[in-house]
Amino acid sequence: MVQERRILYEHLDVPDINTFDVFRQYDGYTRFEKAIAEYQPDDIAKMVMDSGLKGRGGAGFSTGLKWSFVPKDIKPCYLCCNADESEPGTFSNRYVLEKNPHLLIEGILICCYAMGIETTYIYIRGEFTLGKKMLDAAIKEAYEKGYLGKDIRGTGLNIDIYSHPGAGAYICGEETGLIESLEGKRGQPRNKPPFPAVEGVFGKPTVVQNVETLCNLPFIVGNGVEWYTQMGPTYADTRANPPTPDPNTGTKLYCISGDVNEPGVYELDLGLTCSELIEVAGGLRGEEVKAVIPGGSSAPILTHYELDTRLDFTSLTLAKSMLGSGGIIVMNETRNIVDCLLNIMKFYAHESCGQCTPCRWGTPWVRDIVQRIADGNGRKDTMTRPKFGVAENGRWGDTGETEEIYEDLDLLESVANNIANVDTMTWNTICVFGIAVSWPAVSYMRKFRPEFEATIREGKLVTLPVAEATVPPEENYAYQQRFVPKEFADL
Amino acid sequence: MAFVKLNDLEIEVEDGTNVVEAAREHGIEVPHYCYHPGLSRPANCRMCLVEPHVFFPPAGAIVPDRQLATGCTTVLRTAPPDRKLDGKYDFIVRTDSERVKKARADILEFLLVHHPLDCPVCDQAGECDLQDYSHRHGHDKSRYLEVKNVPPKKDLGPDVLLYATRCVVCTRCIRFADEVSGTGELGLVHRGSHDEIDIPRSHEGVPLQLLDNKLAGNVVDICPVGALISKDFLFKSRPWFLEKADSVCSGCSVGCNITVEYKADGVYRIKPRFHEDINQHWMCDDGRLGYHYVNSDDRLQLPLKRVDEELTPTHWRDALAVITEKLSEMETEDIVVIGSAQGTNEDNYVLQQFAHDVLKTTQLGLFGQLTGEEHKFPQFTIEADKNPNTAGARTILGSANGNVVLEGDALWEKVSGAKVVYLVSGGPERPLEDAEKAALESVDFLIVQDVLPSEATQLADVVLPGTTFAEKDGTFTNSTGWVQRIRKAIDPPGEARVDWEITQQLAKQLGGEMNYHFAGEIALAIAEEVPEYADATHQKIGDAGIKLADSD
Secondary structure, eight states: OOOOOOSTTTTTTSTTTTSHHHHHHTTTTHHHHHHHHHOOHHHHHHHHHHHTOBOTTTTOOBHHHHHHTSOSSSOOOEEEEEEOOOSTTOOSHHHHHHHOHHHHHHHHHHHHHHHTOOEEEEEEOTTOHHHHHHHHHHHHHHHHTTSSEEEETTTTEEEEEEEEEOOSOGGGGSHHHHHHHHTTSOOOOOOSSSOTTTSOGGGSOEEEEEHHHHHHHHHHHHHHHHHHHTSSOEEEETTSSSOEEEEOOSEEEEEEEESBSSOEEEEEETTOBHHHHHHHTTOBSSSSEEEEEOSSTTSOOEEGGGTTOBOSHHHHHHTTOOOTTOEEEEEETTOOHHHHHHHHHHHHHHHOOOOSHHHHHHHHHHHHHHHHHHTTOOOOOSOEEEEEEEOTTSSEEEEEEEEEOOHHHHHHHHHHHHHEETTTTEESSSSTHHHHHHHHHHHHHHHTHHHHHHHHHHTSOOOOOHHHHSOOGGGOGGGGOSOOOOOEEEO | OEEEEETTEEEEEOTTEEHHHHHHHTTOOOOOSSOOTTSOOOOOSOTTEEEEEEEETTTTEEEEOSSOEETTTOEEOOOOGGGOBTTTBSEEEESSSHHHHHHHHHHHHHHTTSOOOOGGGOTTTTSOHHHHHHHHHSOSSOOOOSOOOOOOEEEOSSSEEEEGGGOOOOOHHHHIIIIISOOOOOEEESOGGGOEEEOOBOTTSOBSSOSOSTTTTHHHHHOSSSSEEETTTTTTOOGGGOEEEEEEOOSSTTOOEEEEEEETTEEEEEEEOOBTTTTBTOOOHHHHSTTGGGGOTTOOOSOEEEETTEEEEOOHHHHHHHHHHHHHTSOGGGEEEEEETTSOHHHHHHHHHIIIIISOOOEEEEEOOOBOOOEEETTEEEOSBOOTTHHHHHHHHTOSTTOEEEOHHHHHHHHHTOSEEEEEOOSSOOOOOHHHHHHHHTOSEEEEEESSOOHHHHHOSEEEEOOOGGGOOEEEEOTTSEEEEEOOOSOOSTTOOOHHHHHHHHHHHTTOOOOOOSHHHHHHHHHHHOGGGTTOOHHHHTTTOEEOTTOO
16 A cells, blocks of 8 residues: 655644744754755755756646756846646645645745745735735745845845735636736736746746745755655656656645545655555545546546556656646546536636637637537537548558548547647647647547447437446557657666 | 748848748738737737748758747747758748648638628728638638627727627737827737727726727728728728829828828728838828818819909819919019918929019918827827928928028018918818918908818908819928828819919919929929939839938
8 A cells, every 4th residue: 555755745734834933843944044054056956956856837847957947147037936726626735825835935945045036926826815814924924034035044145925816817827827917917828938937027037836846845955866866756768868867756746536535635756556546545436437637637538448557747748648737536437528528628618818819719619519519419420431540450541440420529629639739749829728628628539439429329418337438548549649759668 | 131941932031030021021921910010929819820940850850840830929030050950041931831721721710710701791801811811721611510709899989990709809909009009998808719809998888998099090900800990981982992092191290101092082091001210000090080171072173263252163264364464463572472381392393483483582481281289109109290291391492592481470471561472272171360361361362272161262362273182193291301202092173273283374374484294293303403302203202202311
């Protein structure tokens, strides 16, 4: 049985850990003091690079690498802490903010010290009223105790933190959308490049980091890189010669919800499998697993065939999905995938910021198509067509069989791919919201095609048994949505 | 200069040019909606997607980039020597690959999802980017079966209507109001597919601010579809029925380049034309809507002469005979000839030649028609001098030896003592001030050459019907010394004649030796006689205009 390894959440349940004095009893701010006493800023940046810490916000981009892109000669430089946790199925940052906000402040201090930053903005989700209250109290306390403000602890460091509540838009969790919103504009993502590391808040270089990423910093500094890299697997990217390490180190706050007996946030090493995770969360509620959403609602779905997929950044990328924000939603055999997709598409159609054409008018269209199918009005042609797939010679081509034409499924796939093509991983949109829409749309439809077809045929929502509802991996294109070279190996 | 491979062309472009502009210079269309050269580039329409090529080390080859890029934000620059593609190119980009074509068609499909397809009743039809690009790049049918959004039609301001159903949310109008006029009346309301352009409103929907700045009409021009519509032009004409003449606005001394769009029965609308140094892409609403006097039913169509205290229509021969008779019996010092800042350089040149050579007078006046307020915007200025040619008229009238150009009080003092005054006016009506009126009343014999009945024509003994800027060829000189051409669009109403022709006819009848046949010939004479205007022949002025050498 896999055990939780609580690092970020270690003292979460200590009473009054949100106050400075209690936090201090549990090594609070000692890691920051160690950082300024023992290390130069560049050492910290190097430690973060060596630790292999990947951004926990969703994209899984190497934090050290991101820091290295920030020009050293342009000041001021800003830190933006992304606390706009709004991916459906994700609720880990919220507990940090509500229960242990000083940990975040310590992480911010270390980041600011490493990058020479004097001003930090915490963009906190508007709905987190308690989190905002706790955070503001902690910031106030840190100012009073001399850990924020001018000349911190007599080191000459000046660091200010401002918390800024969002107004409820999902897209403001996208880093440039967040920056626009922070600047007081409409929350609409910017064109990239320039990336925020070069031109971010108020046109200055900006480091945008998720709460969880920043909370990892005190432990990397406090316990050292070696201790940190012991957690989680490191793969080798064999595309390079010699193979370069692809670390998935540290722990991850997995938010497990759906059909499990004990849903909640679990802090575990990266690299556990889906099945192990379900077990940690008290086991499945119901007979069998039908599907698992591994990384928030925008991640492509995993079927029961893929339950041994390891939940880390690299493995999930190879499985044509993503770890994303770590919001894992488990579905049992009673769930209807068409209905699930409709739910998710309603969310995205509502949250599209409307800035660029494909997303503005594509997302509601996708929702409408799914709605039509779910309502029992999906269209099916009376004609059949040759079925393409893995042919007798083992190559892609005409299989000699025929298949029925489900017009609305073709349309759904085509429209979703026109917003962002999941097969080539190219998008015509400004930000990756487009792919966040078409990924679920196409992956649900391809992997659970029998259920969609049955729903269209019957003219009403039909929930098929798990084995019938799922397309098996060996014969289907559904599992090869995303082009990723397969040359990764365990290091 | 960057050396770029654009499709199969090898071109050189200035550093900093974007792909859309570079392609346009070479006759390749990259369709776009949100991009406008005079505004910032949000790249939100995604229509101008192009395919950049990059060097891919594992393959050791130049391959199409994984993602398409927007042509408007892809800027071409000289690459460092070690980053050249194929050893020589600074950039390689295709605008005609299958991927690009598919992306364009897909975006167009999205753009038309909620579009009402009401081209038959849309003013923009015929000059609509959505129509044109759909025709050239789009699918021929829609796969959209769902209900379309129908946002309400809105009245944004005095001259602008918003047909929100047709809007593609390119935000050009918003950026114009933010960046060029700096007034910021426009914004987006709602979100996602319910995005709407709107002015600030209270919760009850009552407008808190109207789109009523003096540049508001430009949003209609820059709207790529039929969403923003000018009330002035609404349902007046199909754009393809309109003929076009490149001209210069006569509304003020800025001299905005315009296109006069007309049919046989009058001017229908005026649109700005790009000039980098004068008006860029814009013009003000005063100029845009100020053409109505040209089409007025009150226009003077026949010469008038005073018979028994009444102005009575007569014919040209009679009117000119009356004037000739009167002028020939006058002493030189009793005659004052007044030119107009509304007239062209050519009109004023013939007038001063008539005064100087035929009437032998050196005392000329310049009738400043109108003055107004100056309006400054971040990227545009409307000048206070409401005459298009004050600078030119002043120079030209004073060009001959010993000529003195009187203006203001000095002029009216001179007029008070004169027996015959030949006043050339033109342009929109302006009430006379008391001093001016008193001076003109005291004149024995007043000849007024104008386009509309005015207080001056009320006092006149003979009225000669002249022409407006839309009815003649010539040149205007703006306040910064740009000499630019105006071109004849419509025929003058009735028997009205071009101003310099009237003056020339008078000169001929009084024995003058003047024989110009067209305005360009006069411009040649000006070029010979007036040193500043040595280059200002119509050929050299062309479409771009020329700047006088000695002006700032």
